[in-house]
Amino acid sequence: MTTSTLLGRLEGVRSRGPGRWSARCPAHKDRSPSLSIAEADDGRVLLHCFAGCGADDVLGAIGLSFSDVMPERVGEFSRERQPFPASQVLEACAREVMVAAFLADELGHLHSSVRLVEAASRLNAALVLLNIEPMSLKATRRRQ
Numbered sequence: 001m002t003t004s005t006l007l008g009r010l011e012g013v014r015s016r017g018p019g020r021w022s023a024r025c026p027a028h029k030d031r032s033p034s035l036s037i038a039e040a041d042d043g044r045v046l047l048h049c050f051a052g053c054g055a056d057d058v059l060g061a062i063g064l065s066f067s068d069v070m071p072e073r074v075g076e077f078s079r080e081r082q083p084f085p086a087s088q089v090l091e092a093c094a095r096e097v098m099v100a101a102f103l104a105d106e107l108g109h110l111h112s113s114v115r116l117v118e119a120a121s122r123l124n125a126a127l128v129l130l131n132i133e134p135m136s137l138k139a140t141r142r143r144q
Contacts, residue, residue, distance in 0.1 A: 023035045097120040100116050
């Protein structure tokens with residue numbers, strides 16, 4: 001089944017951009033469009049009713065089932081999640097440690113802020129080894 005066939009069974013269909021529509025939900029008395037329809041890159045039809053109707057209820061109300069809106073499987077669809085590159089993880093950690101150090105300093109936790117600045121320095125040294133611009137280590141303001 002094509003998306004156009006599905007859309008033809010719905011009322012109040014409006015285009016919301018390429019591959020996206022809204023319509024009145026057939027699973028409840030809908031006066032304004034509360035159903036969101038999208039076509040995924042792999043051909044799947046995605047449905048979401050903002051009033052809380054389940055996709056199976058929406059499809060059932062127009063005489064369809066999930067098998068009617070899912071593409072035929074061709075080959076293996078399992079996608080492996082690609083891990084974040086270590087350099088991006090290291091950059092994010094360095095940034096978060098710096099934020100924590102500045103917050104600790106602002107709150108007057110001198111020992112914690114010094115320890116966090118030391119940790120940020122070590123993370124920055126690792127970034128330099130990877131030829132990545134280190135985070136800016138501004139001198140933290142010490143409370144007296």
